[in-house]
Amino acid sequence: LAFEHAEYDLCILDVMMPRKDGFAVAQEIRKQNTEIPILFLTARNLLADKMQGFGLGGDDYLTKPFSMEELLLRIKALLRRRQGSAAAQAVSQFQLGKFSFDYVTRQLQWDDGAKRLTSREAELLRLLCLNMNQVLKRQDALLSIWGDDSYFNARSMDVFITKLRKYLKADPALEIMNVHGMGYKLIVVN
Structure with missing residues (x-):
């Protein structure tokens, strides 16, 4: 995983990827880092898929088709929550x-x-x-x-x-x- 060789602020994963699906990637990421926000961006829109994504530690789940504005809002919210969480936890x-x-x-x-x-x-x-x-x-x-x-x-x-x-x-x-x-x-x- 590229995740192992660099530091990231946010992970956006598609569930349907070649070789390894996004759920498996999320599991591997969560073993190494429990804090990084994970957003699933996928065409799989069944409730069972969403439950699996959140169950594996996903922070958000957006289905295709989606608006770019909504994606950006969700990314900003996840980043803001992550940046604010360390300071906010102290207060x-x-x-x-x-x-x-x-x-x-x-x-x-x-x-x-x-x-x-x-x-x-x-x-x-x-x-x-x-x-x-x-x-x-x-x-x-x-x-x-x-x-x-x-x-x-x-x-x-x-x-x-x-x-x-x-x-x-x-x-x-x-x-x-x-x-x-x-x-x-x-x-x-x-």
Whole structure:
């Protein structure tokens, strides 16, 4: 494999390749490197193929035909997630007005109480905290947390946003604002 002789930021694999299919290549890559993003780009569009790709450690799966714009968006999201993951992993505790949030323990604490968040709530709040007072793009959050930006996952994310708003409403200095056509912004007024 060429992968063994150089360092790469991202692997794009076609499943149907001569001599060795993309699934086998992904398996070999994952034995050597568990961090590098793998995107399958293939004509094989059956659910079983997608499940196999994700099961072997794939980070994304795009079927042909595809738009070049979508491919570029997915590549950028994977690279951004990879570059941000090392720095973001180091940051796990946040102060939000009168709340403190520990991502590792999923605890949201305030003066007279605490709430243990679900893993999805914690992941979403962490992304909002990392982008505090800036727009968190809807598609970026969906790809980062759910691994795909389908309509159903978007509706699910809306429910989690509503829950987070409910938890944070005790502090008027905090607001999760919708930014039409873009995403969400966690506003913290100091």
